[in-house]
Amino acid sequence: MSENTTEVLVGGAVLAAAVGFFIYAAQVGGYEMGSSDSYRLSASFRAADGITVGTDVRLAGVRVGSVTDLTLNTETFRADVGFTVLDDVEVPEDSTVAISSEGLLGGNFVELLPGGSLEALAEGDEIYNTQSSVSLVTLLLRYVGGNGGDSTQ
Template sequence: MSENATEVLVGGAVLAAAIGFFIYAGQVTGAGGAAGGSYPLTASFRSADGLSVGTDVRLAGVRVGSVTALDLNTETFRADVAFTVSEGIEVPDDTQAVVASEGLLGGNFLELVPGGSPFNLAPGDEVYETQSAVSLTTLLLRAVSGGDVE
């Protein structure tokens, strides 16, 4: 085999590996979109620290959607978060949205904690029960000072 043919084969293998990597990365990050579609929901938080567009939305530890928008409401001074949930997952209307952490050094995600209501949220509805992330710095200051720190 000539040197030129070898270079073409190696180049083709590298190109195929790169294409495979991009397809895999798209599937892992959800860039290709959900297979069954999704529907939008919103929630308003006192602090959405740690959330950004693309952050996972999880239910029972399973990724069911992602954050699509994050804006400051200038009337209430709260963070308005828009997110999606996969079609086929019915979320009760008394569900709580919690900014949760994967651990001390892990990233944050939006966790949905379903309630017991027989009624479900419709596309575009708002989750009214919300809980912001717990600040590690605030907890440490409370422990050291022995009092309330805001």
């Protein structure tokens, strides 16, 4: 093999690795190709610790969308979260949305907990039943401090 052929092969391998890293970074960053096959919903949380734009939205442990917007509502002092859900997933209108954790050291994700209504949410609807994230540090401090969740001490 000549030096030119070796250089071309090494260059091709480096280029393939760069494309692979780019695709991985786009997926981790929440970029979705062909995201027109989803609809947008929103919810308001007391605390949205651990989620950012691009965070997974899951239903029964399966990724069905992602967080697209995260803002502070200055009137209610709540975190307004916008997210997308795949078109073929019909979310009942009495569903609950919660911020859940993947485990002790894992990240957080938005979890859809379907209700029993026969009516489904449509583009732009808001889910009013929400459960905010639970801070592990706060729980540990309450336990260690002997407060046990009693706010009168």
